[in-house]
Amino acid sequence: QLQLQESGPGLVRPSETLSLTCTVSGGPISSSNHYWGWFRQPPGEALEWIGVIHYSGSTYYNPSLKSRVTISGDTSKKQFSLNLNSVTAADTAVYYCARIDSSTSGSYYMDVWGKGTTVTVSS
Amino acid sequence: QSVLTQPPSVSAAPGQHVTISCSGSSSNIGNSYVSWYQQLPGTAPKLLIYDNNQRPSGIPDRFSGSKSGTSATLGITGLQTGDEADYYCGTWDSGLSSWVFGGGTKLTVL
Numbered sequence A: 001q002l003q004l005q006e007s008g009p010g011l012v013r014p015s016e017t018l019s020l021t022c023t024v025s026g027g028p029i030s031s032s033n034h035y036w037g038w039f040r041q042p043p044g045e046a047l048e049w050i051g052v053i054h055y056s057g058s059t060y061y062n063p064s065l066k067s068r069v070t071i072s073g074d075t076s077k078k079q080f081s082l083n084l085n086s087v088t089a090a091d092t093a094v095y096y097c098a099r100i101d102s103s104t105s106g107s108y109y110m111d112v113w114g115k116g117t118t119v120t121v122s123s
Numbered sequence B: 001q002s003v004l005t006q007p008p009s010v011s012a013a014p015g016q017h018v019t020i021s022c023s024g025s026s027s028n029i030g031n032s033y034v035s036w037y038q039q040l041p042g043t044a045p046k047l048l049i050y051d052n053n054q055r056p057s058g059i060p061d062r063f064s065g066s067k068s069g070t071s072a073t074l075g076i077t078g079l080q081t082g083d084e085a086d087y088y089c090g091t092w093d094s095g096l097s098s099w100v101f102g103g104g105t106k107l108t109v110l
Helices: none
Strands: A003-007 A018-025 A035-041 A048-054 A059-061 A069-074 A079-084 A093-102 A108-113 A117-121 B009-012 B018-023 B035-039 B046-049 B063-068 B071-076 B085-093 B098-101 B105-109
Touching: A003 A093, A003 A108, A018 A035, A018 A093, A018 A117, A035 A108, A048 A069, A048 A079, A048 A093, A048 B098, A059 A069, A079 A093, A108 B035, A108 B046, A108 B085, B009 B018, B018 B085, B018 B105, B046 B063, B071 B085
Parallel strands: B009 B105
Antiparallel strands: A003 A018, A018 A079, A035 A048, A035 A093, A048 A059, A069 A079, A093 A108, A093 A117, B018 B071, B035 B046, B035 B085, B063 B071, B085 B098, B085 B105
8 A cells, every 4th residue: 555754864953954755655656636745743742734746846835834845756766855944943843744635525635644754953 | 823723632431422623714614624633642643534524444433523614523432542642633724825733632531
């Protein structure tokens, strides 16, 4: 079945760029019906949407993070990536990638999640 | 401060029934579909409900969802100790142009 796996450094220095990759296995990434997204969860806090990408290259970002976020994709490697620049301690969180599916009603929801990767911002 | 409001915690005994509310506004729940996610301790979220009340394959019918106006509700019957988790509601907010989540509700099965 479809699986997603996050990878990247667990420690990032303040003011530097956080870079993570999500690898998709067990299914296609080039699907017109799906988006691929990044989410995060600071310790003890709620989930937060970061942004999504479609295999066509279309991207949508959380307005609160848009100035610092870039999401890109490599369909040949079945991967999509997150870059978050100018990080601070407030960016410390578990980062998840997920597939966004759509129903016949036109709604969107996250139906497959990666296990998550912990990123700490500290000097 | 989350855009969607959930109670921080709910509790009930095994075998009992519990509901978790999710309150929003006309820019989110009021004009969009709601989904619900279960997050067991130390694990990734898992989709429980989509389109307000639809269960994905493999989700038992003990879990149900409903929506009325600008609020949504997750119901769980026949509570089991394995249901102890954090539960999140989520939807699209057209005013913010952003996907938003509730603050999460911790379910304790006493």
